[in-house]
Amino acid sequence: MHQDFFAWLDRHTGQQYDLHTQHLNPVFVKMLRTIGFDKGYVRGEGCYLWDAEGNKYLDLLTGWGVFALGRNHPKVKSIIKQLLDRDMPNLVRMDCSLLSGLAAQKLAHIAGGELSRVFFCNSGTETIEGAIKFARCFTGRRDIIHCDHSFHGLTTGALSLNGENFFRERFGDLLPGNQKVPFNDLAALEKALSTKQAAAFVVEPVQGKTCDVVADGYLLEAQRLCRKYGTLLVLDEVQSGLGRTGKWFCFQHFPDVEPDILCTAKALSAGYVPVGAIITRPKIMDCVFNGMERCVVHSNTFGQNDLAMAAALASLYVIEEEKLVENAAAMGDYLMTRLKEIAPTCPFVSDVRGKGLMFALDFARPKESFKLKMAWDMLHKLNFGVFGQMIIIPLLQKHRILSQVAGYHTEVIKFLPPITITKEDCDWFLTALTDVLEDTKRVPGAAWNTVMGLAKRTMTA
Structure with a gap:
């Protein structure tokens, strides 16, 4: 296999659905075959996919938003290839990576204001898990407020904030203290905040499952209410961020809005290496990492790996340079x-x-x-x-x-x-x-x- 990987891979062409049926998720395969989506794509470039017969498809799914730059963007691919040839000292752990420092600097510049500290992880749902922990640490509170029809990921903490029971049912008890409020309903939000028990209000400026958009003035007033009652405003821009809505981040459509914690991922990877980022204020990050004995109290194994950081930097510069x-x-x-x-x-x-x-x-x-x-x-x-x-x-x-x-x-x-x-x-x-x-x-x-x-x-x- 190692001598000619793609010759070996080509010998298995056409087996993917049977392999998934036997070893991954047979129900997903059944669904694809039932609706005729088992096309067996063999190539992706830019906005397009091709099947084995050479048919060209327009991709308006983009891997749930991951391929915002299209597939296999040549500039991002070139940078990753260069990095692989460089033999970098990746993930030394007891050291600081230049690549992650530069990626954090660029994200802080894009986010603006006091959003100047970054924690890197591997996915959107991981950014939400981190935001929950950061908010609880900073406020000393437990509860999290979220919106109906919200979607923040499917790991246990993020799932606790899911606005649809369909995703939550059958998985037992989740995080305690979560409260759901109607989307775009400021009166309901203030009622929930007024108990002064909530560590964070987590909201998507554009809801991922419905594409409902926050009303004009909603985020600014939600921000005022959060500050009034001592709750952090957390914006989930895992899908809406990094240019998708016509601003770098969707909240930037609304003057004077600046969240306490901003979550982003998906497009940051250009579809190459999973990467997510929590962007926050120094006082919040300093509260979490408040001494040398707690300098890695929240961490992960792969969050600052060189390939992910190179993909993130390349993605940000491509978005900027290509307007x-x-x-x-x-x-x-x-x-x-x-x-x-x-x-x-x-x-x-x-x-x-x-x-x-x-x-x-x-x-x-x-x-x-x-x-x-x-x-x-x-x-x-x-x-x-x-x-x-x-x-x-x-x-x-x-x-x-x-x-x-x-x-x-x-x-x-x-x-x-x-x-x-x-x-x-x-x-x-x-x-x-x-x-x-x-x-x-x-x-x-x-x-x-x-x-x-x-x-x-x-x-x-």
């Missing part, structure tokens, strides 16, 4: 404008929402047309939350555009294009979506037959 924040703002405005023009032509579309290149379509029972109401009701008696498959399946099979329903038991489809996307690719998507939405109005029709069959098979399974 990708500006591109996300321009392409996001174009897409949202066009989607809001297209939406009224389909009676099933109830909302278009999002910010920049993080946006979603929500579907609901139509208000008119007895035939379409009956079709909706019949489908939902078989299986709630399957209507979205009527959109994403033909987008993939007919138009070669990869997307995903936003979550379980939901009728929301979320899109996360690369922030490198061009107007030409936006038009590819808009033309395809218009065609797919038009098909949903034909009852009976091929689209409804497909999704009804899918609902029956899912129910049987």
Whole structure:
């Protein structure tokens, strides 16, 4: 194997789904095969994927936002190759890495204000785990407030803040003292804060599962309330950060907002090496690491590894040099404008929402047309939350555009294009979506037959 790794790998081509069935997650494989998503992609570059037959696909899923720069960005790849050839003294542990220092400096500059200290870890969910610990340490309090429909990760602490019971059920007792409040509801937030028991209020400026956006003025008032009651404001920008919404961080759309703790990950890796970052104020970090005996009281094994730090630095400089924040703002405005023009032509579309290149379509029972109401009701008696498959399946099979329903038991489809996307690719998507939405109005029709069959098979399974 080691003599010619890719010759060895090529001999196993086509076995991936069987291998996953035998040794990883057979139910996931069954799901992919049921909806026809078992394409077996063989190459990725920029905004695109290719299958073994040479078909080109537009990737609007981007590995749940990881590939914000597109796949295999040449500048990031070149830097990682150079690093591998350098034989760096990686992870000495009893030393300080230049790469992580430079990456922290760059992130602090981008975040701005007093957000000048950085703790590196390996994923978005790990940033939330760290933020919980930092907030509890700094405030001396236990409780954490979060929002309904929130998603902050699936490890135990982060899962405790999950706004959907579907993800929490069956896993036993989680962290005590967590309180859920409605998103964008300042009165409910103040009521929860007023007990002065909360260490942190953790919120996504754009919710990952729904693409609901904080209302104008909400974050600024939430910040005022948190300071009034001695609670830290923690912003989860694991998905919305690093250019995706048309600013480096989404909170920067709202003047005078500066969180106490900022969590980011996903795009920071460029899809190469997992990396997450907690960005916070010096007084918070100094409280956690408050003496030599506690200098590693919160730590991890791989958080500052050279490959991750090089990927992070390269990603940040590519976003800056290629003006990708500006591109996300321009392409996001174009897409949202066009989607809001297209939406009224389909009676099933109830909302278009999002910010920049993080946006979603929500579907609901139509208000008119007895035939379409009956079709909706019949489908939902078989299986709630399957209507979205009527959109994403033909987008993939007919138009070669990869997307995903936003979550379980939901009728929301979320899109996360690369922030490198061009107007030409936006038009590819808009033309395809218009065609797919038009098909949903034909009852009976091929689209409804497909999704009804899918609902029956899912129910049987």
